Amino acid sequence: MLKSTFTRLSAVAVLLFSFGAASAQTNAAILGARLIVESPSSISGQKDFTYSSNGTSPWGGTITPRTHEEVAKFSDSLGCSTISGVTGKWALVYRGNCEFGQKALNAQNAGAIGVIIWNHTDNELINMAAGSVGNNVTIPVLFVTKKDGTDMNNQLNNGQQVFISLTNWGFGYANDLAIILGTTAASPGMAVPLNQLSGATSAAYRGYVGAAVANTGTQTQNNVKLSCKVNFTPASGGTSTPFYSDSATLATFAPGDSIDLMSSPRSFNFMPTQTGTYNFQYNVSASAPDQFLYDNHDQFSFSVTNNVFSRGRYDIVNQKPVVTGYSRVNTTSNPWTWGPMIYVNKGNYIMQTLQFALADQDTSKHSLVTSAAGQFIDAYIFKWKDLNNDGLIEKNELSLKAGAFKTFTTSDSTKKMMNVQIGDTIGNSLQVLTEDSSYYWIAVNLGTQFMLSNDGNQNYYMRAYSAAHGTNPSKDFWGPGVMIRKEDLTPSDTIKAIPFGVTTQNSGSIDSSTFDQQSAVPALAFITSMWTANVKPVTNDQYVQLYPNPAINNLNVRIALDREEDVYVKVMDAMGKQVMLEHIGKTQNKNINVNISSLANGNYYLVVIGENRGIIKSFVKAD
Template sequence: MKKGILSLGLVLLATNSFSQVICSVEAPAGIAGGYQITNPTTWSLDMSIPANAVLDTLMLADDSLACAPLTNDLTGKIALIYRGSCEYGSKALRAQNAGAIAVIIVNNIPGAPVPMGGGVDGPSVTIPVVMVSNVDGDILHDAMEAGDDVVAFIGEKNGYYDNDLGFKIADILRADASAIPSQLATNAAEFTTTLGGWVFNYGQNDQTGITLNAKVNNGADVYDQTSTAFSLLAGDSAFITLPDFSLASYPMGVYTLTYEIAYGVTDQYTLDNTIASTFDIQDSVYALARLDGAGKPMNTIGFMPSPNDGSFTSCIAFTNDNASRIGVLGMHFSASINAPDSLDGREILISARRWDDAFTDLNDPNFGFTSLTEVASAIFNYPPSIPSLNGVDQYVAFDTPIVLEDGQRYLFCVQTFDTEIFLGYDEQSNYDENTNNDLQAFHPIESNGDFFALGFTSGAVPSLAVNVVDAADLAVNENVIETSSFPNPAVDVVTVKVNANGTAALTITDLAGRMVSSSDVTIVNGQFKANVDGFKAGTYIFSLDYSNGTKSQFKVVVSK
């Protein structure tokens, strides 16, 4: 997991920007065109400045990993280097010392290029650095091996091409979350998505007959709308509004929202003519970050604030007029730390907080974070682990689950007081334009007691997910004797804490009322253990009848 130390966003709305850094192969013709990249924003040369652009020939470093000083002369060349074994900043610095004017790092695993942290040597790098995917890297490498001179442009693309329209993920409207509980999206009145986005004319020519199309697909197209035609002068932009997306009912599953720009000439840089985002309607998670195949929040980088000299809290905001339909069990998060340090024993706090500040939107003078009340919490200490748990998703159950309240604002947060810990973020999700449209804070952060409503200035989204259930599943927790259980979800053994000692009869049933197990338990020092190793994955009701005639009842989720 890569790391970054970033500046904090102020309570100001984002503005659209023409700046876009690209990598475009100019020759040979057979592989010419734009290549998807990531480029650092906290180290290396600032490529948003047009004067910092480079156009030159690629050359393979003699040590393809650049984890040792390079011996070949890269003077005036763009070095091609592979990811792996050492820090990105160290690779780039070695290429720079060998004379390279820029560096392209090839991802060594399948998938898109990833964000790059600079590490120890990053601050010393003064040349452009970008990453391409393993597939695109193979294309470049094969052409070089075939004897072709591969020439690439790396830099700010505004004004570089004659005909070039485009947009960025930060400038389009999307669903207000990537994972939406189905309990809160039963019809159009409960869930509607406003659609539209900024279209930019990066090219030198004026353009006419431009249209913006949006499609939503959940296995079949359920929305397909195209704007009326419009024109853009060179260097101009326009926000294009499309009809809202809504359905009479929402089948559970993944919905893909795709925007596409079209006009009457051939665009010379097509990578930014189409943008897609997804949202997943299901019954167990609320999240802003993308979900992986296992339903966990994706993280691409670890962030901490600068300066980082106290508390650091990363939050996602939530409010819904029908929130009382769901209960909250716990949260997913991820964290990382620079080698050779370890996460072993490091403490993370998770919490749900009522956000009772009375305000309408970000422009309201009463907006703030002065009235926060913790309503659920838990403490997690990283266990000793080999391999490292850097960037690995962790699930922590709240000490006591809660049912949410209709219309109440909440913050779901992960907090550390450890100044060496980076918290996980997803840089490929962005809600900047939604913030402009809704005038609400999506993912605020706290740094040393001060809150920043817009989070980090990069727009990256916390890799947090809230585990939800039907509120009715928590309704049985009207205990005569207070109880709690951990871990919850459980796999093989659950420890139950009660405000009692002695003996009790334990009956375990499934949600259909079928008895799964019954036994007598002995409560010592206010707790006992129950074996659920043979249970199927699902939710079970634990009922305790104490020898003094009192009772307790609570739920345990078993995962396999």
């Protein structure tokens, strides 16, 4: 049976952003359906995908075990008209111009045994709607990323044959181990600056080896070994050199107990001397030769950058986070704040820019500027100090250090990567410096309608699990605002609490921004200066005054700006949750009165948001 220590983890992964207690999942649900490219070897391995027969409105054929089936393309790559040359094969079809169901039905009518639709947007995976004719489709319909589809298409263009395997668990082999994609122990992030990692021995920057492994065969496996080799390649070019290797072992692995967390008790420090890339290569094996080797390996890369922090993957060539999708808590219309936790080892670097993308929940909208609930996006950088050492963010442990504001223009389309400048809006100066040995929560206020870009390929659970069960256990924070005590890092005890979206979780009050989100992390980059700064810049010639402070029922706000601009006034609580928002309109100098009588007593922030800038002031609500 499935170990109880994995049940909670996987349920959270499957029930992404759901409320309430997680429920146990079957082994097949945890491992998930798998698409594997067998050949050519240059593109072989497990691939991320979605499929039409999964979800709330399933259509098309179900996933059943099948191996060594050929993929074919045809002259009309869009598949919107008559298709030929795919009889007995999988039809490779490009997204666009007609409904998914129409493409699949055309392929089915041409004799295809399945359809693979590849995206025209980098990395993103979506769920496919049946459209008007999709319910007539009986063959399986898969959706893959632009990269994986392009890889297969290029091989076919070069005259190579492409073969795939597909299953909802195993392939019926006696000896068949598999690494579950996205469960390898991630590094401190997918991008960390050299000036932070150089000489660093902090537990926050330590490396771990571990992964979730499945026995999808029918026989017990003996002497199971999960091995990891780490190589480093300099950004300046040159040969990739071995850096570190380690392994974890399991004496016996019964097929009835088919998923296990394999983790080394050891950890290591990176301490690079130059920018470049660490490549982690994982492999699982056992005493008996594996009969299906295509799913025995996984890999990921960790970049040492000049000045970029990113918990999710970062595209070094194109200088932007890798985005696979967009998320918020269910479809709640409540204001929602989400973002990654970033550790800064060495301070005095200027906070410069946040990089992320947004999507409107209303998929008919293509421009962010048309959204009704505000014409801007705002993000906040909180410093967190764990005063009681419990690994949970509490209200008195957060201090707001900076804000970042962007006013939308007609060129700001949905899913477009944005660069949002950071400013020290607390002291009202132009820039703010990082501090030594500090955790920063980058919190994007998504309002009522936006979804934040995420990297669904990245999973920090195994890193945290390894940190807790190593020779020298330590806390590790993965995902967005994820704070878990090391004592609770057995997955059956893992906390699943949703900040801001609800006020209680399993009948218990939430006094933290704990957010245990396993299957994706925010695709958001935090960019600083490359060199330290010794002197803070001069302040802006704009200001906001509040009185009285503390206030009981009404707060008077004096706004004096250096130019007239469209202004919003927002009130946030101490955890960054939006509790009020009012559009003031075109303003330069104005006195306004904010009724705060409905607020509970406590600490709050008032934010005056202008065009691509903002000013934040703290106040106290009292009786």
